[in-house]
Amino acid sequence: MTQSLDLLENASDSLNEALRRVGDATHLNPRPYKFAVLHFTHAIELLFKHHVAQAHPLLIYRNPFSKNLAKESTIGLWDAVQFFKNEQRELTEETLADLRWIKDLRNNIEHFKFEMDPLAARLAIGRLIRALNEFHEENDFTDLAGLIERDCRATYEKLADEYKQRLFEAQRSAELANSGRDDPQTCLSCGSPKTMVAAGNKLKCHFCNDELALHECVRCTERYPEVLMRVWNDDNGRAHRDWICDFCYDHIIDHD
Ligand SMILES: [Zn+2]
Ligand SMILES: [Zn+2]
Incomplete structure (x- = not known):
């Protein structure tokens, strides 16, 4: 057929x-x-x-x-x-x-x-x-590239590169904005590599612009993004929330 x-x-x-x-x-x-x-x-x-x-x-x-x-x-x-x-x-x-x-x-x-x-x-x-x-x-x-006709080749290559270009710009912007100790990390929202850096009490991705709250762990005092933590004091009505990182949480649970 x-x-x-x-x-x-x-x-x-x-x-x-x-x-x-x-x-x-x-x-x-x-x-x-x-x-x-x-x-x-x-x-x-x-x-x-x-x-x-x-x-x-x-x-x-x-x-x-x-x-x-x-x-x-x-x-x-x-x-x-x-x-x-x-x-x-x-x-x-x-x-x-x-x-x-x-x-x-x-x-x-x-x-x-x-x-x-x-x-x-x-x-x-x-x-x-x-x-x-x-x-x-x-x-x-x-092979997709093999389907591209001669007059379309330049556009094809530019398009396939444009994402790389934007990612590169975002990584450079993250590096410039990075005042912290750690190297830019992979964004927890969009998955882009080396685009996420700390800015105040948040992590900010320079590619997708997402911001994630950072909290200090009550036990080890390291700061982690909220998605990697749990609320430690869960009492309603308390103005201050304590957070514990997953590592410390596991440690405490293992030793119970
Ligand atoms: Zn992102
Ligand atoms: Zn901790």
């Missing part, structure tokens, strides 16, 4: 078209991003369907046992994602979040009720391209 190859060819067309639209968009004319998002989401859907069809061409039908396949609807993006998961090929949580975000944006565009932040869309497309490259490499799927 050639169906699987058709899917790949269409995916590649959509991918290149998306990249062309990104290339067309400018500061003053962000409209092409709208079409970039439409084409790009379509490309991922076709690409994922193609991978499913590689396992067996009939699997792209919701009911492969149907007596009238021509009338059967085919699977969607999330079916394909679940299929990969069932095959122990998992996309990361971050990638799934980006996929949900861009699918929502796509749906909103289709219903003419969208407001688009072009930078956010471009960054999401960049992150997804990088994530898809990784996913394809890990699973020996088609």
